[in-house]
Amino acid sequence: MKLKAGLYIGIAALVIAGGALLAAEGKDAVSQAESRKQGVLEAEQKMIVNEKGPGTIVKINAAAGDSIKQGDILLKVKSAEGAEVDVQSPEDGWISRILVNSGDQVAQGMPVAVVQKNTYYADIYVQEGEIQKLEVDKSIQVRFPYLKRSAQVDGVVASIAAAPQFASLRMSRERGQADLSMFLVRIAVNTNADLLPGMTAEVDLDEIAD
Incomplete structure (x- = not known):
């Protein structure tokens, strides 16, 4: 029993240490979920x-x-x-x-x-704390993660508008984080033979320089 308990404690320690390391680097699952914004490609x-x-x-x-x-x-x-x-x-x-x-x-x-x-676009929702990274007419890379071969195309921010009907509910409220203001950002995308309306488009805000 002592051996089994020690094994469980060791596994838990490794998980906690790994999570702390990822959090320190800003690459934990929550951070990735917040920085990667997905929308549906529309025509x-x-x-x-x-x-x-x-x-x-x-x-x-x-x-x-x-x-x-x-x-x-x-x-x-x-x-x-x-x-x-x-x-x-x-x-x-x-x-x-x-x-x-x-x-x-x-x-x-x-x-x-x-x-x-012959114009495609994708709408994404961006939190108030990250919206300063974006401005109208700014160039941005858009990925299509579910294509057989990874596709990345040029896009441009077409419009930014407040979206008061939406809020981002963070996973933890212990730190006083509650519903956050959101903005609707429309990304115009260059047409591509591989792209079809209905595909998932993804933007990684961590890759955008302030």
Whole structure:
């Protein structure tokens, strides 16, 4: 029994010593969790509307999944007076959805298609004590940890806004740490053939110089 008790005490001492060493270096699990911020990669989308008067859809030139360029004619609308009006893409990107069919009646301002822009972004939440590391237009590296091969792409801080509806609850309250103010940071990401909306994007704040 004494031998077993001594073994347990020795293991506990090693665990405590290892944890103290990691904490001293700032690499303990809590520190890593606080510095590594994750978000979901999203693609910006733009709703296309019929900007002219009411009319009838007479031709559809695009389908969901098609690659398009700014100025491409997506639809043709025939007005009550008989004139045909082109509905053009305002952005480069992909057709996400066509919301009308040939022969449909459309009013002015009615949505007719959704375009997925060639711009990706990820939103992360950053604590008040770390937000000074970031500023709008600052370059930042974004990792995608779950790709088969590690991917790191260039990003830029697009916006910073207060997020009063969110707070970071730290693991210990013994030191007087309670809910902290949070900021919503949007990171614009360069498009990459390996990247898809829905992937996990990660930013390590420890790698950012103040």
